[in-house]
Amino acid sequence: MRSFEYAAPKAPQQALGLLGRNWGESEILAGGTDLLALMKDDVVRPRRLVNVKAVEGADLHALMRRQNGLQIGALVSIARVAESADIRQRYPMLANAAVEAASPQIRNMATMGGNICQRPRCWYFRNGFGLLAVDKKTGKSLVLEGDNRYHAILGNEGPAYFVSPSSIVPSLVAYGAKITLASAKGTREVPLEKFFVTPREENQREHDLRPDEMLTFISLPAPPAGARVAHYEVRQKAAVDGPLATCAALLEMSGGTVKTARIVMGHVAPIPWISQEAAQAIAGKPVNEETAEAAGAAAVAQAKSLGRNGYKIKLARVAVKRAILAAAQGGQA
Amino acid sequence: MPSYAWPPEDQRAYIGKRISRVDGPFKVSGRAKYTYDYNPKGLLYGAVLRSPYAKARIVSIDTSEAEKMPGVKSVHIVQDKGTIIQWAGDDVVALAAVTEDQAEDALRAIKVEWEPLPHFVDDEKQPPAGSGKTSGAMSQDDFVGAISNQMPQGQLIRQLTTDGVSFKVDDEFIKQAKSFSVPQPIIDALQKAPYHPESGDAPRSPYKEVRSETKGDPDSAFKSAEVTSEGVYGATVITHCCMESHGVAAEWPDPDHLVVHISTQSVSSMPGQIAGGLKGQGVNIDAANIRVEQQNVGGGVGSKFQADRWGIYVPMLSRKAGGAPVKVMLERDAELAVAGARPSHFARVKAAASRDGQITAWESEGWGTGGPGGGAAPPLPYVFDVPNQRNRYVSVATNTGPSRAWRAPQHPQAAVITMGALEDLAARLNMNPVELIRKNIGLVTEARRQIYLDELDIADKMMAWSSRWHPRGQGGNGSMMQGLGLSLHTWGGRGHASNCDLSIHPDGSVDIKMGTQDLGTGTRTTILIVAADTLGIPMEQITLNIGDSSYPTSGGSGGSTTIGGVSSSTRRAAVDARDALFAKVAPGLDTSPEKLVARGGRIFVEGDASKSLTWKQACAKLGAMPITVQGKNPGPENLTNSGVGGVQMADVSVDTETGIVKVNKMVAVQDCGLVIDLKTAESQVLGALIMGVSYALYEEKIHDPTTGIVLNDNMEFYRLAGLGDIPEMQVHMMTGKGYDERGVIGLAEPPTVSPGAAISNAVANAIGVRVPFIPLTPDRVLAALEGQKGAQA
Numbered sequence A: 001m002r003s004f005e006y007a008a009p010k011a012p013q014q015a016l017g018l019l020g021r022n023w024g025e026s027e028i029l030a031g032g033t034d035l036l037a038l039m040k041d042d043v044v045r046p047r048r049l050v051n052v053k054a055v056e057g058a059d060l061h062a063l064m065r066r067q068n069g070l071q072i073g074a075l076v077s078i079a080r081v082a083e084s085a086d087i088r089q090r091y092p093m094l095a096n097a098a099v100e101a102a103s104p105q106i107r108n109m110a111t112m113g114g115n116i117c118q119r120p121r122c123w124y125f126r127n128g129f130g131l132l133a134v135d136k137k138t139g140k141s142l143v144l145e146g147d148n149r150y151h152a153i154l155g156n157e158g159p160a161y162f163v164s165p166s167s168i169v170p171s172l173v174a175y176g177a178k179i180t181l182a183s184a185k186g187t188r189e190v191p192l193e194k195f196f197v198t199p200r201e202e203n204q205r206e207h208d209l210r211p212d213e214m215l216t217f218i219s220l221p222a223p224p225a226g227a228r229v230a231h232y233e234v235r236q237k238a239a240v241d242g243p244l245a246t247c248a249a250l251l252e253m254s255g256g257t258v259k260t261a262r263i264v265m266g267h268v269a270p271i272p273w274i275s276q277e278a279a280q281a282i283a284g285k286p287v288n289e290e291t292a293e294a295a296g297a298a299a300v301a302q303a304k305s306l307g308r309n310g311y312k313i314k315l316a317r318v319a320v321k322r323a324i325l326a327a328a329q330g331g332q333a
Numbered sequence B: 001m002p003s004y005a006w007p008p009e010d011q012r013a014y015i016g017k018r019i020s021r022v023d024g025p026f027k028v029s030g031r032a033k034y035t036y037d038y039n040p041k042g043l044l045y046g047a048v049l050r051s052p053y054a055k056a057r058i059v060s061i062d063t064s065e066a067e068k069m070p071g072v073k074s075v076h077i078v079q080d081k082g083t084i085i086q087w088a089g090d091d092v093v094a095l096a097a098v099t100e101d102q103a104e105d106a107l108r109a110i111k112v113e114w115e116p117l118p119h120f121v122d123d124e125k126q127p128p129a130g131s132g133k134t135s136g137a138m139s140q141d142d143f144v145g146a147i148s149n150q151m152p153q154g155q156l157i158r159q160l161t162t163d164g165v166s167f168k169v170d171d172e173f174i175k176q177a178k179s180f181s182v183p184q185p186i187i188d189a190l191q192k193a194p195y196h197p198e199s200g201d202a203p204r205s206p207y208k209e210v211r212s213e214t215k216g217d218p219d220s221a222f223k224s225a226e227v228t229s230e231g232v233y234g235a236t237v238i239t240h241c242c243m244e245s246h247g248v249a250a251e252w253p254d255p256d257h258l259v260v261h262i263s264t265q266s267v268s269s270m271p272g273q274i275a276g277g278l279k280g281q282g283v284n285i286d287a288a289n290i291r292v293e294q295q296n297v298g299g300g301v302g303s304k305f306q307a308d309r310w311g312i313y314v315p316m317l318s319r320k321a322g323g324a325p326v327k328v329m330l331e332r333d334a335e336l337a338v339a340g341a342r343p344s345h346f347a348r349v350k351a352a353a354s355r356d357g358q359i360t361a362w363e364s365e366g367w368g369t370g371g372p373g374g375g376a377a378p379p380l381p382y383v384f385d386v387p388n389q390r391n392r393y394v395s396v397a398t399n400t401g402p403s404r405a406w407r408a409p410q411h412p413q414a415a416v417i418t419m420g421a422l423e424d425l426a427a428r429l430n431m432n433p434v435e436l437i438r439k440n441i442g443l444v445t446e447a448r449r450q451i452y453l454d455e456l457d458i459a460d461k462m463m464a465w466s467s468r469w470h471p472r473g474q475g476g477n478g479s480m481m482q483g484l485g486l487s488l489h490t491w492g493g494r495g496h497a498s499n500c501d502l503s504i505h506p507d508g509s510v511d512i513k514m515g516t517q518d519l520g521t522g523t524r525t526t527i528l529i530v531a532a533d534t535l536g537i538p539m540e541q542i543t544l545n546i547g548d549s550s551y552p553t554s555g556g557s558g559g560s561t562t563i564g565g566v567s568s569s570t571r572r573a574a575v576d577a578r579d580a581l582f583a584k585v586a587p588g589l590d591t592s593p594e595k596l597v598a599r600g601g602r603i604f605v606e607g608d609a610s611k612s613l614t615w616k617q618a619c620a621k622l623g624a625m626p627i628t629v630q631g632k633n634p635g636p637e638n639l640t641n642s643g644v645g646g647v648q649m650a651d652v653s654v655d656t657e658t659g660i661v662k663v664n665k666m667v668a669v670q671d672c673g674l675v676i677d678l679k680t681a682e683s684q685v686l687g688a689l690i691m692g693v694s695y696a697l698y699e700e701k702i703h704d705p706t707t708g709i710v711l712n713d714n715m716e717f718y719r720l721a722g723l724g725d726i727p728e729m730q731v732h733m734m735t736g737k738g739y740d741e742r743g744v745i746g747l748a749e750p751p752t753v754s755p756g757a758a759i760s761n762a763v764a765n766a767i768g769v770r771v772p773f774i775p776l777t778p779d780r781v782l783a784a785l786e787g788q789k790g791a792q793a
């Protein structure tokens, strides 16, 4: 690991003041479960690390009810989200997603802010070839030329082909989460799905996050009454394994049929993928094997293989189908 | 003449019982020290600059700036300018500094100018028909590359002899080769190599036929065959994934003595290997003045027999730093990229049988890679010696980290290919594979026919195979399908050469010194069991010292040779020491030594209570001097043997919508002659099953076609089975009559052979179609299912 300057400020304003204007100057250290690995692999080389774990401000470390909704401080650990009785009761899909993420050790260390801001697991990126993995010699994409078995099947027109890495974010997006970003100059609030961007150039990040900003809060609206929810993850191993495709489904029911649906897919595109197609396919229908299957098919209608990842199209379709079926069968919000 | 023979069952206090590992508490409490834990005062941290290219010539190396960096104490060029690197991650420059960060910073100050060369890493594609007859003459670069990349001597000589060289081998070149300690047989072959200047520097084909054999008359046998089955089978390259990575710490207490801590499977051979390597660096030290220590090793799996490049350059770094201790442990990415690979083996197989299931013909067209040197052919067909057979194998030279022995070298791949092909044949015959095996047991070597039949019966009961087996594709309705599969395997396992010193002290204590190592298999425990059983005293009364090259030499722990070796040398030492003690005490008891027995902490004449001493009283009669004897293997009366058989069965579920395989249950039935410790033996088999589930479903070393680097050089994408992936496991060891009298036989390799094949067969049984290669990842399983649908459409 390269040497760096280390700051552990107490005052929030001081923390924000320590952030640089350009990427590379500073990086926020939360749980460190992702950042330290990136630094050891020499992929990210901040000159200054701003450890925010000790920043005061109770809200940053708390789960708080807000007008029937919920505000999650960015420094709350994934473990706390998984264990919270309130979340289990009102946002069970989020609790389940948190329970299934990573390992107990990582859930204890990792923060919700860090989970949202974690960097892609793309093996070209992690091996130092950049977020877009362009071969310097030929100008071609290493992903397209090489081994793309874990890469994007949707939103993969390029030049970015990695998949968005969080298995918790799709559930947050399905619940309609917003996040607050703070800098020394002030704060702004953005819908979580808008926070994720597909970079067009190598020096662009995959988040709408400025180098001098910190994610401070995640706000969830009140869960829609009577909504049914479930998420489904396709993982090869039983635990501690990167998913191959995931889906979070939130169904607002009207009698026996779906009124509206939010279908958010993970690990299939450079951003969490909201499938309007799947939502439309299931809207107005009762949920059964056939309609869920049709929604799955609609979700991947535009999907395209990069060469080695064609199987993921099937997995994504199955994830959507199973999430919808599970939501209708048991899940409730 | 004393009798060394193993005691009969009714006279064993420990042998064959379930005894917990003596070092278990030390390991689980963190008190056991590994090479990784060796951190003496003043330790310098080593760091290594590795090749970013899979194939490239080093044009120049400039370390001047790095040498001036703060904290840097020594720099050593491992591979100098002019060298052609053959795999990404290979060691180029090593240095040592006061802190880890200083060492890493200094690495970044080294300037290497590279000339990247075209590389080749694709081993899964079947070589074009007819390829491999010749790979073309070797250029000078090829030759230098082969030497610096440790191509196996036999293979290099064969290549020089058959393909020749494209450059003039003059006296100057020979002189140079000798100065690089190129072995004489290679020099001889080089001088005799045919000269083919016309090949110039044209790149050599990566393909080389290494086996082409025909037995019987396969052509007519296939022509007259009633049923034939064809398929493609194989296993990709995997790594060893030792929990403790490879690494070395070295220091020179004075310029003529070297002390080395190294993570190794072969303590006794290290001084010689290291002395030889240092000689190549211009440092002359006698092996006798090198001391190697290692108390514990975090796994080897076959990858830790060599001193390796780091076993030489770490002592060099220490020497250049005035003898201060220097340590290099490979980081996980390097460990995965360069320090362990099991070769891939693939094959297109055709097999034929009569309608009643008699196997008549076999043909295999195989290929695979063991790294830059290509590799050897696996033993095909495995276990079953089909009367009419043709086998061809083309080795594929790739720019990937060279292969190393991996638990039961070549056998797991051979089992996947053979047992897969036979299971497919059974499916064609509409036959239960157990029945196919029984029908063809005559094709198995005679010594093991009955063993396999007995084991099949037991496995059948443990798995309830007969009542649960169903024909292919009838594994259920809906998306979850269930299936059963089986495989057979074999291994040698005769004990290696082993020596030990055993002393009985006048105070009754006993110590044993042996230059062996305990890979985690229970070697310490079994040595103590044998000694305690022979001397008739508790295991706790014996102090065992291993893991030091200054102790009597004992073989490397590989090929399942350790248990046979160490138990035999220990038995002989303990019998001789005991008999020497008998001779001392017999006159005082007014009896003759042959009448004495040692049991239960006493020395006595059976049936005569008046002629009895406690062990302590007996030892006190020694006076001032202890008894010290040496035990050896081999030696009088053969105590170890070779050749085992095993049967394994797997029960799996396959989610046909996701291609995810879950192993529900594994059953293993295994023989290994006389079992010394039933508990560690069963543990050995359980460990093999766990490892087997892991390589059957998850493990795969993935190289990037464009850059040639290992893409999954981490524990995230190099998947290993986790707790939740481990099935119910049942082990049955064959013991008692017919087995015990064979003597001790090794057990480490055999149970690792079959899991891949058994699981692959179970998946085929579940989903009705063969998934050609392991690991059985979702993409491969779904592709096979798609293919099946395509074929039906």
Ligand SMILES: Cc1cc2nc3c(=O)[nH]c(=O)nc-3n(C[C@H](O)[C@H](O)[C@H](O)COP(=O)(O)OP(=O)(O)OC[C@H]3O[C@@H](n4cnc5c(N)ncnc54)[C@H](O)[C@@H]3O)c2cc1C
Residues within 6 Å of the ligand: A027, A028, A029, A030, A031, A032, A033, A034, A035, A036, A074, A100, A101, A102, A103, A106, A109, A110, A111, A112, A113, A114, A115, A116, A117, A118, A119, A165, A166, A167, A168, A169, A209, A213, A214, A215, A216, A240, A241, A242, A243
């Ligand atoms: C073995 C393993 C398995 C895993 N499995 C899963 C899984 O199944 N599902 C899943 O979703 N994830 C998984 N992860 C990823 C893990 O969830 C993330 O590493 C973790 O959530 C990151 O949180 P952190 O607090 O440790 O972030 P850090 O490592 O501290 O930071 C990560 C990144 O986010 C930035 N950052 C952190 N906090 C903020 C903030 N408040 N504002 C702005 N930027 C910020 C940092 O600067 C850095 O770039 C896994 C990781 C590992 C190592």
